[in-house]
Amino acid sequence: MNPERRASPRIAVQQQISISLGNGGDITGITENISRGGAFLYCDRFILLGTKLRLLLVLPAEISESGSVQASCLSKVVRLEDQLKEGKFAIALAFLNVETFPRA
Numbered sequence: 001m002n003p004e005r006r007a008s009p010r011i012a013v014q015q016q017i018s019i020s021l022g023n024g025g026d027i028t029g030i031t032e033n034i035s036r037g038g039a040f041l042y043c044d045r046f047i048l049l050g051t052k053l054r055l056l057l058v059l060p061a062e063i064s065e066s067g068s069v070q071a072s073c074l075s076k077v078v079r080l081e082d083q084l085k086e087g088k089f090a091i092a093l094a095f096l097n098v099e100t101f102p103r104a
Helices: none
Strands: 015-022 026-034 039-043 052-059 069-080 089-101
Touching: 026 052, 039 069, 052 089
Parallel strands: none
Antiparallel strands: 015 026, 015 052, 026 039, 039 089, 052 069, 069 089
């Protein structure tokens, strides 16, 4: 078995998130896991590999190191899964820029 090659560990977090596609379209998704470098999620719409989008989500305390915080994450689609899960598309994202702010 190969050791984990990620720069930061993934945290299993299932939360509903808002995804802004940049063309005025917003959709929702559900995260499966989040790390400092990205997220793996499911959504209802197919999004092309390489697409840049913005996520609005809550980063858990294990990632933010200052308690859970809301975040706006400019992200890029880096991997797509071939199989749908319960009719949803599986997408891996790399965070390009993360802005955090206190939870309301």
